[in-house]
Amino acid sequence: MLKVNHISFSSSEGGAAIAARRLHLALRASDVNSAMTVAGGQPGPGIQIFERRRTPCRIVEREYARHLRRKHEAQAAGLLSLAMVQSGLGRHLNGQSRQVLNLHWVNSDFMSIPEIGGLSHPVVWTMHDMWPFCGTEHYTEGHGWQDGYQAAKPGTIEALNLRVWKNKRKFWKRPFHIVAPSRWLADCARESALMRNWPTTVIPNAIDTETWRPASRAEARARLGLPADVEVVGFGAMGGGDDPRKGFGYLQEALSILRETRPDVRALVFGADAHDADLPFPVHIAGKLADPEDLRMTYACADVFALPSRQDNLPNTGVEALSCGIPIAGFQIGGLPDLIPNSQCGRLAKPFNARELAQCIDAVLEHQIAHRDQSITPMGAAAREHAVRSYAFPVVARQYAALYEKISQAQP
Template identity: 30%
Template sequence: MKILFISPRYRGGGAERCARELFLGMRERGHSTEMWTAVPEEDVPAGVQCVRTFAERLLYPVNYVDPVADWRHISTRRKLDAIQPGDFDAVHLHNIHGHWISIKALHRLCQRLPVVWTLHDEWAATGGVPYDLTRWPGLNDRLDGYRKRTSSLVPLTTGEPVAVCWERFLSANLPPVAAVVSPSEYVLALAAERFQTERTSLHHVPNASRLHGADIAADRTTSTDPPQVLFIAANPMSPYKGGDFAIEALQKLETQAGPDTFRLLILGRQAEEFQQLLPRSISCQSGYASSEAELLSAYQNSAVTLLPSIAENYPYVALESLRAGTPVVGFRIGGLPEIIRNSAQGKLVAPFNTTELAEGLLRFLSRSKSETPDQDIMRAGLSDFPAFLSRMEDLYQHHAVPSEERCVSGSVA
């Protein structure tokens, strides 16, 4: 098969990791893969190309006048409209929001080729809102502060003017894909309300990471002294990542455990900026994991991973942490309860109780260094990467363009 992946970046957060690992995994299984992205990146494999021109990126401010402005995506519209049935057997969409690609062109593409769409957040299900924060009344007093830290083009609730514009646009232009995939049951349930057509099938396929092999946990190193808390996010400053709650919980943890009883490691694109918000009394390091080896080392050298997000689908941070044998502490939101299934894997607390969050961290920081978690228990319920690849491969093959149609088009893949 020849499969086209569409993702805003080759490297980035969890959504980009999912697209990248499928791109590589399918290629390793003998399929031909390409990936179209929104930005040029260095050191990417053959077949990865940026399809948005620099001039098109300069038109981004237009969206402050017209929040949708689908007309301005000239280069992606031309690229997508040029695709014919013989060019690819299937197309796999990942994050198509973010004002970088023509939604109308994707809608037209669905008339010519089978398209699979993995939902990494609520954007498609809610009609234009990445995560509808009105689901949590406890956040009402923080929404104004969050809006100051977020682009006005990213609605936090369904009632905002930008969200209303997107809802109106998507009601007529939501791509009629052949299959919708959600890694969590929670987003799948939301999607079922939006994709109520015979044309689209819905699939629950939990993500799996290829970061860790089957024997990785056997190489787990000894935790640091004092024990380390890991906070990792593609953008720790994003309000969705719960940085304000992390700070509150860490301050309470310091009060409960005493000074110099733990250290904090922050990894992400704006980790140093987030570190400046922490009390100086908290021992902290920050940086960016530039390789999978560095990422793995961070997990294995930590006693616990803090995941204070206020909105999540099926976070890779939790999957990777458990694969490395490190428990996770976070709020009981989104798809996290589908990952953290037992007390060894971590602790999920009521949203957004930072006292309980601190107590959960203290529980794992206080464990004896000689106490080794049972890896079968730590990985209970997690999908392994080969099985994940097989499920996606079956989905592509089920919806792929029949060979006779490819022959008619004059190009046999």
């Protein structure tokens, strides 16, 4: 098989980078010749840093892109990416020997739209958000991406979306093979004006289930200083209240409702914004954690992991929780039905009913309490089994390897 080169802005910072790195490691563990080309992040086997070019032209392009972002950011609901700055990466990759390129999150001026369209190697693009088929947005509740932003008015954020979307349509003449980690994101690509006729495959994100495995609840709680007999709701506060897409307000409301019947619950919060977590229960702050063992022990403290997102693909925290044997409660949106395919792995509420979310959390807690004398509860065992069956390194690597072989043969 040809060499596979994963193109990602980072090798370690952010959910998309973590997912890309895990896929790279999963492939190497399956004897696939896999490399990563990144702008920065943690070093590792097969990971190469590409130094973006520094020319007067690039400086002018970056300043103009910043001007456009600043002009429209007040109208935007989240991150905007214009991908109009040439980095030189496209030419660098095209000068290398034949390989399969697996694009991941390539924004922050890592690759421009023309550079992406000009790649000469076979390309697989693993989407970690909606940006590939949208304009500037990475996530949106609007529908411009479905009709090509026909309702865009001059001077608005939609006009900028239309401009970037047209740029993609102009330069992306050859369809890439799209991989979506969730059925929801695959359906979005198939419904989009830009990529509806592009080949699309659903392959979930990978996780090392040997590293991310269940731990002793008693040992974990003793380590973090949590009482052994209290009910604990876990939450990953990456973005916290600053990112409305993560639904932190719904969690606050749901826990306020839950407090009426379960006044002794504790909240366990980790992540970059954990200290900003304002919840109606005593909160144990685990802080920002990077070491998998620290995170594994933190998950082990929880009886249920809350994922109250408004929009999400296949969040790493959900995959990690399942692999550690922790059931999930969230809304029936995005990739969460893939994470929780049945009531044994957790519970899903109708969007965005906080009372129903509280009932889902309560139902999982009731089950966990009833089986607390077991080393792993039936729901925890089902969550773990789902993770091993769906997300383990060999399972995901096998699917990607078959896809790489297929597209490398289709494009001589």
